[in-house]
Amino acid sequence: MKGEKYTRYERARIVGARALQIFMGAPVLIDSKNSDPLEIALEEMKLGVIPITVKRDGKR
Amino acid sequence: MYKRMKLEGVAEIEPDHLGDPLEEAVDRSLREKYEAVVDKTLGIIVAVLGADKIGEGHILAGDGSIYYEVTFDALVYRPEMQEIVEGEVVEIVKFGAFLSLGPFDGLLHVSQITNEYISYDEKNARLISKESAKSLGEGDKVRARVIAVSLNEKEPRESKIGLTMRQTGLGRLEWLEGAQKAEAAGTEAEAK
Numbered sequence: 482m483k484g485e486k487y488t489r490y491e492r493a494r495i496v497g498a499r500a501l502q503i504f505m506g507a508p509v510l511i512d513s514k515n516s517d518p519l520e521i522a523l524e525e526m527k528l529g530v531i532p533i534t535v536k537r538d539g540k541r
Numbered sequence: 542m543y544k545r546m547k548l549e550g551v552a553e554i555e556p557d558h559l560g561d562p563l564e565e566a567v568d569r570s571l572r573e574k575y576e577a578v579v580d581k582t583l584g585i586i587v588a589v590l591g592a593d594k595i596g597e598g599h600i601l602a603g604d605g606s607i608y609y610e611v612t613f614d615a616l617v618y619r620p621e622m623q624e625i626v627e628g629e630v631v632e633i634v635k636f637g638a639f640l641s642l643g644p645f646d647g648l649l650h651v652s653q654i655t656n657e658y659i660s661y662d663e664k665n666a667r668l669i670s671k672e673s674a675k676s677l678g679e680g681d682k683v684r685a686r687v688i689a690v691s692l693n694e695k696e697p698r699e700s701k702i703g704l705t706m707r708q709t710g711l712g713r714l715e716w717l718e719g720a721q722k723a724e725a726a727g728t729e730a731e732a733k
Binding site: 498501502503504505506507508533 | 557
């Protein structure tokens with residue numbers, strides 16, 4: 482996981498939360514051809530534009 | 542007594558409002574959640590005046606909304622024991638009169654209106670005292686004292702506030718004026 486910001490678990494949680502937001506009507510932050518909320522969330526994750534951070538306790 | 546207070550609460554922002562300016566969305570959410578809420582110690586929250594400090598947002602599992610911890614200013618009203626209130630009679634019933642205090646109505650029981658015996662005139666919806674023929678009807682302005690407060694959090698309409706007017710300085714405003722004039726006339730006569 483060197484150089485990566487989030488663990489795969491955190492990524493899954495973020496994408497999941499973001500997909501749910503989009504599904505429930507939140508504004509999409511990118512231009513996307515996709516219409517599936519999950520696909521859009523994944524794309525946003527790749528571009529790093531999701532306004533969600535992870536609060537960790539202790540060190541990773 | 543009305544008070545302006547700083548309160549802590551949680552504002553829920555639904556996903557379809559995530560695009561709105563944060564402060565606006567938080568204010569709307571707070572108003573929806575807290576206005577007209579009755580709390581036993583605070584009283585009734587009459588109005589949310591605006592968010593003061595908006596903390597971090599939290600995302601909960603399985604829920605698309607974001608929850609912000611917020612401190613906000615609010616206008617709160619709570620009838621205090623022994624507080625003097627002025628209000629208008631909004632309804633006359635056979636056991637007394639209901640007085641509008643603004644956010645709440647208070648009950649003025651027949652036994653607490655004057656020291657005299659009070660009878661109920663059903664036709665005219667008035668309460669009339671036996672000896673001095675003082676009368677009380679809908680729309681009359683009166684001054685009273687709060688002697689019982691029982692707020693109901695679940696059913697704000699079921700909140701009960703008891704009032705009394707059996708004391709000098711309290712009563713229908715017209716009676717008070719009359720009493721004042723009589724007193725002034727009395728001292729004048731004495732001076733002569």
